[in-house]
Amino acid sequence: MATTDLTACEIRDAVRRREMSAAEATEASLAAIAALDPKIKAFLAIDADGARRRAADIDRRIAAGENVGLLAGVPVAVKDVLCTANGLPTTCGSKILQNWKAPYNAHVIERLLAEGAVIVGKTNMDEFAMGSSTENSAYFTTRNPWDLERVPGGSSGGSAAAVAARMVPLALGSDTGGSIRQPAALCNVVGLKPTYGRVSRYGLVAFASSLDQIGPFARTVRDAALLLQATAGEDPRDSTCVLNKDQPVPDYLDKLDEPVAPLRIGVPREFFGAGLDPEVEKAVRAALAAYEKQGATLVEIGLPHSTEYAIATYYIVATSEASSNLARYDGVHYGYRSSDHTDMIDMYMRSRAQGFGDEVKRRIMLGTYALSAGYYDAYYKNALRVRRLIRSDFEQAFEKVDCIMGPTTPTPAFRMGEKTADPLSMYLSDVYTVSANLAAIAGVSVPCGFTAAGLPVGLQILSGVFTEDRLLRIARMYEREVDWASRVPPTVAEVRP
Amino acid sequence: MTAELVPTIGLEVHMHLATRSKMFCGCRVAYDARPNSLVCPVCLGMPGVLPVMNKLAVELSVRMALALNCTIPDFAKWDRKHYYYPDLPKNYQISQYDQPLGINGYLDVETPAGTRRIGITRVHLEEDAGKLMHAEHGNYSIVDLNRTGTPLLEVVSEPDVRGAEEARLYAETLRQLAVYLGISYCNMQLGQMRCEPNVSLRIGAGPDGKPLYTPISELKNLNSFRSVERAVTFEIARHRQEYLADPGNYTLAKQGKSTRGWRDDEGISFLQRSKEEAHDYRYLPEPDLVPFVPERAWVEELRKNLPELPRARRERYIKMGLSEETADMLLAEAFVANFWDVFHETLEHHQGAGKWPIKRVLELANNWTLQDVRRALNEKTIDAPSLHAEFAKQLADLVVLVETGVINRNTGAEVFNKMIKAKLDLNPKSAAEIVKEENLAQTSDSSAIEAFVDQALAANAKAVEDYRGGKKASFGRLMGEAMKASGGKANPQLVKEILLKKLGG
Numbered sequence A: 001m002a003t004t005d006l007t008a009c010e011i012r013d014a015v016r017r018r019e020m021s022a023a024e025a026t027e028a029s030l031a032a033i034a035a036l037d038p039k040i041k042a043f044l045a046i047d048a049d050g051a052r053r054r055a056a057d058i059d060r061r062i063a064a065g066e067n068v069g070l071l072a073g074v075p076v077a078v079k080d081v082l083c084t085a086n087g088l089p090t091t092c093g094s095k096i097l098q099n100w101k102a103p104y105n106a107h108v109i110e111r112l113l114a115e116g117a118v119i120v121g122k123t124n125m126d127e128f129a130m131g132s133s134t135e136n137s138a139y140f141t142t143r144n145p146w147d148l149e150r151v152p153g154g155s156s157g158g159s160a161a162a163v164a165a166r167m168v169p170l171a172l173g174s175d176t177g178g179s180i181r182q183p184a185a186l187c188n189v190v191g192l193k194p195t196y197g198r199v200s201r202y203g204l205v206a207f208a209s210s211l212d213q214i215g216p217f218a219r220t221v222r223d224a225a226l227l228l229q230a231t232a233g234e235d236p237r238d239s240t241c242v243l244n245k246d247q248p249v250p251d252y253l254d255k256l257d258e259p260v261a262p263l264r265i266g267v268p269r270e271f272f273g274a275g276l277d278p279e280v281e282k283a284v285r286a287a288l289a290a291y292e293k294q295g296a297t298l299v300e301i302g303l304p305h306s307t308e309y310a311i312a313t314y315y316i317v318a319t320s321e322a323s324s325n326l327a328r329y330d331g332v333h334y335g336y337r338s339s340d341h342t343d344m345i346d347m348y349m350r351s352r353a354q355g356f357g358d359e360v361k362r363r364i365m366l367g368t369y370a371l372s373a374g375y376y377d378a379y380y381k382n383a384l385r386v387r388r389l390i391r392s393d394f395e396q397a398f399e400k401v402d403c404i405m406g407p408t409t410p411t412p413a414f415r416m417g418e419k420t421a422d423p424l425s426m427y428l429s430d431v432y433t434v435s436a437n438l439a440a441i442a443g444v445s446v447p448c449g450f451t452a453a454g455l456p457v458g459l460q461i462l463s464g465v466f467t468e469d470r471l472l473r474i475a476r477m478y479e480r481e482v483d484w485a486s487r488v489p490p491t492v493a494e495v496r497p
Numbered sequence B: 001m002t003a004e005l006v007p008t009i010g011l012e013v014h015m016h017l018a019t020r021s022k023m024f025c026g027c028r029v030a031y032d033a034r035p036n037s038l039v040c041p042v043c044l045g046m047p048g049v050l051p052v053m054n055k056l057a058v059e060l061s062v063r064m065a066l067a068l069n070c071t072i073p074d075f076a077k078w079d080r081k082h083y084y085y086p087d088l089p090k091n092y093q094i095s096q097y098d099q100p101l102g103i104n105g106y107l108d109v110e111t112p113a114g115t116r117r118i119g120i121t122r123v124h125l126e127e128d129a130g131k132l133m134h135a136e137h138g139n140y141s142i143v144d145l146n147r148t149g150t151p152l153l154e155v156v157s158e159p160d161v162r163g164a165e166e167a168r169l170y171a172e173t174l175r176q177l178a179v180y181l182g183i184s185y186c187n188m189q190l191g192q193m194r195c196e197p198n199v200s201l202r203i204g205a206g207p208d209g210k211p212l213y214t215p216i217s218e219l220k221n222l223n224s225f226r227s228v229e230r231a232v233t234f235e236i237a238r239h240r241q242e243y244l245a246d247p248g249n250y251t252l253a254k255q256g257k258s259t260r261g262w263r264d265d266e267g268i269s270f271l272q273r274s275k276e277e278a279h280d281y282r283y284l285p286e287p288d289l290v291p292f293v294p295e296r297a298w299v300e301e302l303r304k305n306l307p308e309l310p311r312a313r314r315e316r317y318i319k320m321g322l323s324e325e326t327a328d329m330l331l332a333e334a335f336v337a338n339f340w341d342v343f344h345e346t347l348e349h350h351q352g353a354g355k356w357p358i359k360r361v362l363e364l365a366n367n368w369t370l371q372d373v374r375r376a377l378n379e380k381t382i383d384a385p386s387l388h389a390e391f392a393k394q395l396a397d398l399v400v401l402v403e404t405g406v407i408n409r410n411t412g413a414e415v416f417n418k419m420i421k422a423k424l425d426l427n428p429k430s431a432a433e434i435v436k437e438e439n440l441a442q443t444s445d446s447s448a449i450e451a452f453v454d455q456a457l458a459a460n461a462k463a464v465e466d467y468r469g470g471k472k473a474s475f476g477r478l479m480g481e482a483m484k485a486s487g488g489k490a491n492p493q494l495v496k497e498i499l500l501k502k503l504g505g
């Protein structure tokens, strides 16, 4: 068994017991990156020197008997949407921030450092987290480790692929409409989107502020719980982050192996309608049956607003906020500035025209339109109204059931280029995930099998606000009955001795 | 035949709040710092940052809204107002659009025509932008972001103002209120207060009976009361002229609202933006901040703690016998007036007060507060918070010591300085303690004073000779020498009497 097959919990325990050094764990991770990343292209930047220095520091502190935290010596990759003051650029996958180095660390980066993690690099993503395949990255497309001709999903595709290819046991991503859960499903890893307000967004470069949340990628539910544990909790710098006194951060690991019983699972009929790939449906139904076998009850429910209107609502709310959040990239204070402008207005226009990619421009235009005088009521205000209906759909559902399950995505990983010509079909790959962001609830995607072609399928489990502890226990109930996580992607198996 | 043309003016007034830190970050607010030295990732609008509301700024704003008789809604929210400009790093300003923190108030303004009640539409809080300066040589501009994010209160009036003088008086009254309450320093040279009058003329009534107006012009960024009055005067005349030249076309319905600048040196306004060029600010509820939901009890506490407002207080002072000038000086800032009230009351109820008519009490209170306290404030040897009731009582005790002849006026001034120093050293002492410790009590012992006078006469034979020779001015010199010999402690009245007797003899 290779060091990179170890889970984060195993590495952490070994490092704490001094059976393995942080340096060894880090070298194993860097070696895997060196061997695999030229093919997979999960990383935009690798900080080998920084990681080695950091690992040495952790080993020294452990030798000195210090408590170095929950993630002692664990290599972690972070999506390039998180500000890091480690000297690496924070690009958001965009040309407009190509050489921009953040002068500060995001809250979650501070948390990782405080808990003894070793940050090895920053992962690829769709530009400003807008996309479902990483094909909108201004730099390159990340490959799916299960099939290099296919996309890993997105926007956090780099983080998902890095964990799936065992280059790191843990990674952070961000989820605005499914950007953690969708790539997790497509890459056979666990991806959790916490409740809005559970993790501070300070230092997360904003796409859609009322929807964005940072969350973990891991190969196991326990590792995902560990990374959530390390990052959740209040932060006075984010007013939308909940106070610990109002929502204490529970111990996510303590009772993780205790099944939830009785367990009522809501199965929304809308999640099994047209457009769902039969192989995906089959794998998800099998997972539901596995829960039934453990005594759970399946309850058919309706989420009338959550599929029919969710995508439309999402694309109005998200693009409106994005048009505002991305207004700051203008070439004046930082980032890319055109060199061929004639005056100030021309500088704004050229810098933005040259610095942003097509999808980002498309969404800025949509959002600008939706917020314009005369259209605001028809679009943005109505979208907020529907958002409230979606939220109440879920509130009503959670009165009857403990969680909601269905497929994370309608199809397994698609081929590169398959959907780039048709933005709408790309948007539909988020059809089951966006409503959780609109409703601000917690959701997780856990591996639930493979198609005949060997492509991973994800089971999405949604639960009410601030119930991550129960959500993780429910996910764990299924995980220990199956063995999907131990499968090694062919790309990874190839480079093994 | 000519319709009546009634000036219809509303004012938007912006004020920097008197907070130490900015609206949404911890950066210091200051006006004399090196450009771009008071900035952080938040006010620079860097990727990933989030705003955090300055609670004091909100409290000051609610106090101002209460003083303007506004309703404080149960729910106020923040909105983003979008426009591109290099002094606005995020390219949106966090402001309050449709649910501000104060609505429906009024301000009473004294005018030559009597008291006018001007409606207040709304009071809202926002962040200021930085400053963009165009280079004199070369085709570039430079930007200073120290001001970016400074808390800015906007008070919007109803179009109730009827003339240029009234517009000025409204702005002056608003300023007095804000400074008095410690809401803003309103230093107009520093840009801490900016006025934007919206001028239009009412043109009688239209066919449907509803009033008609000339197009509204918004005069931007006037930074003196004089320019408010001059610009509004100019604008009223211009509207009148334009309307009379083309009555069918120069109407609000046809031309809408335009934005105009003011050239103070030339005394003219000029078009900046017509209706067609108006910005679409694309307001968006600010998703990074939670709405402001004030607790009723908190609002009531603020209301209860508002000091007596300047207008009522001024009336009381004048009734009491103070001159208008004195009253206005005291009312410049609430803490000075509060100090004065305690001081005056202590003096009035002092045991020895029976000796002094009320007029004398006022005079004393006046002299000491307005001269000694004001000077100390100006010289920054004391600051506003130290002017609390306890110190006012101590100062009153000092005045009693002077007035009852225990120490003379000069020693009194010295004791005053010592009291301030003792306060600063965190070892406050009463006037009586200082007088006792330093043995400063006045000497009224005639034999001792006689000795001081003799000493002065002996040492200044020339002056004595001059005096006797008719140079009466030499008396002052001899008087001073005798006081000096006493170490400043002799009762000046007795020194004078004994000196006169000796010189005459």
Ligand SMILES: [Zn+2]
Residues within 6 Å of the ligand: B022, B025, B026, B027, B038, B039, B040, B041, B042, B043, B044, B149
């Ligand atoms: Zn700042």
